[in-house]
Amino acid sequence: AQRVTQPEKLLSVFKGAPVELKCNYSYSGSPELFWYVQYSRQRLQLLLRHISRESIKGFTADLNKGETSFHLKKPFAQEEDSAMYYCALSKGAQKLVFGQGTRLTINP
Amino acid sequence: GAGVSQSPSNKVTEKGKDVELRCDPISGHTALYWYRQSLGQGLEFLIYFQGNSAPDKSGLPSDRFSAERTGGSVSTLTIQRTQQEDSAVYLCASSQTGGFYNEQFFGPGTRLTVL
Numbered sequence: 333a334q335r336v337t338q339p340e341k342l343l344s345v346f347k348g349a350p351v352e353l354k355c356n357y358s359y360s361g362s363p364e365l366f367w368y369v370q371y372s373r374q375r376l377q378l379l380l381r382h383i384s385r386e387s388i389k390g391f392t393a394d395l396n397k398g399e400t401s402f403h404l405k406k407p408f409a410q411e412e413d414s415a416m417y418y419c420a421l422s423k424g425a426q427k428l429v430f431g432q433g434t435r436l437t438i439n440p
Numbered sequence: 441g442a443g444v445s446q447s448p449s450n451k452v453t454e455k456g457k458d459v460e461l462r463c464d465p466i467s468g469h470t471a472l473y474w475y476r477q478s479l480g481q482g483l484e485f486l487i488y489f490q491g492n493s494a495p496d497k498s499g500l501p502s503d504r505f506s507a508e509r510t511g512g513s514v515s516t517l518t519i520q521r522t523q524q525e526d527s528a529v530y531l532c533a534s535s536q537t538g539g540f541y542n543e544q545f546f547g548p549g550t551r552l553t554v555l
Contacts, residue, residue, distance in 0.1 A: 375443075376483075376531065376546040418483060426496055427473060428544065430483035 334359045336421050338431035345409050346439050353404040353434050355393075355419030364422035365402040367393055368430075371415045379404075379417070389413070409438045442466070444547035446532050452553045453522055461517040461550045465534030472515050473535075473544060474507060478528035486530075489515060522554045 335358045345351050357363060365382040380388045382395045382402065393404045402419060419431040445464045453459050465472050474486040485499040489509045500506070504522075509515040519526055529549040535542040 375548050378543050381543075420483075426471075426488050427485040427499070428475075428483075429485065430475075432482040 334421060334429050336419050336429055336431035338417075338419055338434050340434050341432065342435050342437070344437045344439060347411055348408050351406050351409045351413070351436065351438075353417050353419075353436065355402045355404065355431060357400050357402065357419075357421050359400075359421055363395075365393070365395060366420045366422065366428065367391070367402075367404050368418040368420055369415050370418070376418070411438045411440060414438045444532055444534050444545050446530075446547040446550050448550060449548065450551045450553075452555065454555050455524060456521055458518065458520045459522055459552065461519075461530050461552070463515045463517070463532030463534075463547060465513065465515070465532070466545055467513075469534035469536055469545075470512065471535045471537060471542070471544075472509060473533045474515070474517050475531040475533065476528045477531055477549070481528075483531070486517070519552075522552075524554050527552055527554045 337356045339354050367379040368376050369379040370376045380386055380393060391404055391406045393402050395402050414437050416433050416435050418433045420428040422428060444466055447462045451459055470491055472489040476484045476486055487494055487500055487507050488496040491512050492509050504520045507515060507517045529551050531549045532547045533544040535544045
């Protein structure tokens with residue numbers, strides 16, 4: 333079965349420190365992976381997707397098929413990065429399968 | 441242009457009552473999705489529409505849940521005989537064509553509380 337696992341429910345780091353949000357997946361085909369973010373009192377929005385190979389707001393994510401991981405990284409955390417982050421896998425080119433989410437808090 | 445809108449933003453109902461949740465997708469988006477966000481369950485897929493048809497309704501938790509889409513636009517999610525475990529935030533999303541290259545844009549959600 334397709335599954336996305338985010339092992340950390342909560343993650344707290346200091347401003348300026350590196351941050352890594354972990355995501356592991358299980359999928360029998362070729363996955364398309366995404367990171368979605370939900371800031372306080374805002375709607376869920378796409379942060380970045382594997383296929384675009386882009387860096388958004390300083391965040392990057394590399395797909396590691398050997399380790400079936402898609403960890404989200406940022407070298408220097410900022411206070412405005414505090415949010416709920418969801419890793420998601422696209423199944424059948426239609427629905428998204430989400431992980432449980434990680435609440436990231438950046439301490440000043 | 442306007443994003444995905446949902447109504448009502450909050451709904452409190454009594455156990456056993458029926459509720460209807462509405463989603464207005466972004467104009468021109470042919471694909472529409474319903475998800476449920478609940479404590480302990482995270483974000484779960486419910487149903488996917490392409491135009492007015494629903495090729496994937498595999499996430500609907502029981503036959504108390506149904507959804508329709510008319511005119512390739514507005515969608516309504518209906519929950520009959522609500523139960524307390526139906527309490528959650530119901531999210532709607534739309535995308536241009538439904539392929540995984542197309543970003544899904546989410547609405548603000550409807551928070552449903554079943555007493």
